[in-house]
Amino acid sequence: MTAPAAAPRTGTRPRDAAPGDQGPEIWCEDLVRVFSTEGVEVQALQGLNLRVDAGDLVAVVGASGSGKSTLLTILSGLDRPTAGSAVVAGTNLLTMTAARRKHYQRDVVGFVWQQTGRNLLPYLTAAENVALPLVVARTVRRERDREARVAELLELMDVADCRDRLPRELSGGQQQRVAIAAAVANRPRVLLADEPTGELDEATSAQVLEAIRHVNRELGTTTLIVTHDPSVAEHVRRTVQIRDGRTSTEVLRRSTVDEHGREQLVAEEFAVLDKVGRLQLPREFVESLDLRDRVRLGLEPDHVSVWPDASPPAAPGAHDASGTSGTSGDAR
Ligand SMILES: Nc1ncnc2c1ncn2[C@@H]1O[C@H](COP(=O)(O)OP(=O)(O)OP(=O)(O)O)[C@@H](O)[C@H]1O
Ligand SMILES: [Mg+2]
Numbered sequence: 001m002t003a004p005a006a007a008p009r010t011g012t013r014p015r016d017a018a019p020g021d022q023g024p025e026i027w028c029e030d031l032v033r034v035f036s037t038e039g040v041e042v043q044a045l046q047g048l049n050l051r052v053d054a055g056d057l058v059a060v061v062g063a064s065g066s067g068k069s070t071l072l073t074i075l076s077g078l079d080r081p082t083a084g085s086a087v088v089a090g091t092n093l094l095t096m097t098a099a100r101r102k103h104y105q106r107d108v109v110g111f112v113w114q115q116t117g118r119n120l121l122p123y124l125t126a127a128e129n130v131a132l133p134l135v136v137a138r139t140v141r142r143e144r145d146r147e148a149r150v151a152e153l154l155e156l157m158d159v160a161d162c163r164d165r166l167p168r169e170l171s172g173g174q175q176q177r178v179a180i181a182a183a184v185a186n187r188p189r190v191l192l193a194d195e196p197t198g199e200l201d202e203a204t205s206a207q208v209l210e211a212i213r214h215v216n217r218e219l220g221t222t223t224l225i226v227t228h229d230p231s232v233a234e235h236v237r238r239t240v241q242i243r244d245g246r247t248s249t250e251v252l253r254r255s256t257v258d259e260h261g262r263e264q265l266v267a268e269e270f271a272v273l274d275k276v277g278r279l280q281l282p283r284e285f286v287e288s289l290d291l292r293d294r295v296r297l298g299l300e301p302d303h304v305s306v307w308p309d310a311s312p313p314a315a316p317g318a319h320d321a322s323g324t325s326g327t328s329g330d331a332r
Contacts, residue, residue, distance in 0.1 A: 023087060025190060025222040026052035026075065029275075031084035033070050033245075044070040045081065046245035049274050054189075057216040057223045059232050062242035068226040071242070072194045075224065077105050089189040089222075106137050110183030110221075112176065114195035119179035120167040126178045127163040130154060133185045153181040156218060157211050173204035177211045184215055191215065191223045197232065209235040240272075247272045248280035281306070 033045040044067045052058050062068050073079040075088055077096070086093040089108050096104060113119055120129045130150045133139075140146045154160045157177040159170075167175050176196055183191060193212065197205035209225075209232060216223045225232060233239040239251045253267045271279045281291065289308050298305040 023090075024051045025054040025056070025089055026050065026224060027085070027087045028071075028075075029085040031071070031074070031086055032082045033067070033074065033079070034082045044245055045074075045084075047084070047274070048242070048246050049272065050240060050247055052222060052224060054222050055216070055220050056238065057213060057236050058225070059236045059239045060224060060226045060242055061230055061233060061239055062228065064228055066242045067245040068228070068242055069194055070245075072111075072192050072224070072226050075190075076109055076111050076192050077101050106133070107139075107186050108188055109190045109192055110186070110188040112179045112183050112191070112193040112196045114198035116167070116172050116175040116179070116199060120175060120182065122167050125164050125166055126154065126159065126170065126174075126181075127151075129167070129178060130182045130185055133182060137186050139186050149185070150181075153185060154178070156214065157181045171204070172200050173207050176200070176208045180208075180211055180215060184219060184221055187219065187221075189222060191221045193223070193225045195227050195229075196225060197227065197229065202231075205229070205231075206235070243280060243283075246280065249282060 028048055028050040031045050031048040031050075032043070035042045035044055046067075048067065048071060050060075050071075060068055060071065070079070074081050074086060074093065077093060080094065084094075088104075091100065091104050091108060093104075120126075121132070124132065127147075127150050130153050131146050134146050134149060140149050151160065151163070154163055157180055159174050159177045159181070162170055162174050162178065167178070170178065180191075180193075180196075191212070196212065197208050200208060212223060212225065213235060215221055225236070233251060237253050239253075240247050241249045241251075249269055249271050251267050251269050253265055255263050255265050258264050269282075271281070273279045285291070291306070291308050294309050296307040296309060298307070
């Protein structure tokens with residue numbers, strides 16, 4: 001694994017950009033969510049920073065219990081954070097009124113949940129499930145126009161042949177693709193998906209991820225997929241890792257052309273730096289150098305070095321994390 005560089009994209013919004021339509025499509029700063037049950041407090045989110053630009057497709061990955069669903073439930077407007085800021089498509093999620101919340105959930109964001117049964121009404125056909133949000137929001141009033149829109153969406157998701165079937169007559173992958181069609185029916189600016197492939201096998205998961213990519217590309221919907229499945233990361237350009245309720249690292253994938261004209265996919269890992277300069281070192285770095293309690297830092301012309309506290313003493317310019325003078329060495 002190469003040394004992660006400081007991430008340029010996650011974290012704080014430029015100071016001069018006011019929350020609103022000019023800012024990123026999803027923006028969270030210092031997001032905290034504390035659950036209290038029977039006197040026990042669980043800090044599900046511990047100062048999470050995340051920035052997603054309009055039109056991006058981003059995967060948030062992390063171990064079970066790292067706070068992924070908590071983040072998505074907040075972004076979908078179903079839950080409020082304990083502290084911090086969250087702005088999605090110009091809507092401030094902490095201050096929105098009940099009326100605004102209704103509009104937000106109906107028209108601004110679409111969601112797809114892991115449990116296929118939670119996404120679709122079991123007694124409606126695929127076409128009726130996709131038409132439902134259009135009827136509820138009264139976005140397409142004429143029945144003929146509605147039918148055309150439903151047909152277009154089912155076609156886009158490659159499930160046109162399923163239009164008259166009930167959810168129980170569809171495979172898990174088909175159900176999720178119909179669910180995506182329903183989620184984007186009202187042209188939401190943002191699509192949120194919590195483990196959309198969690199109940200599917202590998203081949204079906206790949207089809208559903210491709211369907212999500214298709215929506216992102218064709219409709220320009222900003223998309224956030226939350227998953228504990230690291231293979232999802234291979235399908236998206238940007239993956240943000242959550243650890244203990246905080247964004248810790250992110251991987252950006254881009255294609256380059258080598259000297260023989262062949263396209264190659266390059267993945268670069270970055271550590272996320274918050275606005276006061278904190279970052280999480282990858283666990284394997286910490287373990288491999290047995291870093292603990294405190295470390296020595298060195299400022300070099302083009303990088304910062306980190307050494308175990310037990311390193312031999314001092315070269316100029318190096319100091320430990322608390323700011324006192326210390327040791328130098330090449331840890332890059
Ligand atoms: N409503 C709740 N009440 C109390 N604790 C909660 C609640 N929801 C989540 N938590 C706790 O918050 C932490 C984060 O949970 P969350 O569901 O966000 O994790 P996750 O990353 O989605 O995990 P998984 O991959 O298993 O779905 C966990 O410790 C969980 O037990
Ligand atoms: Mg979850």
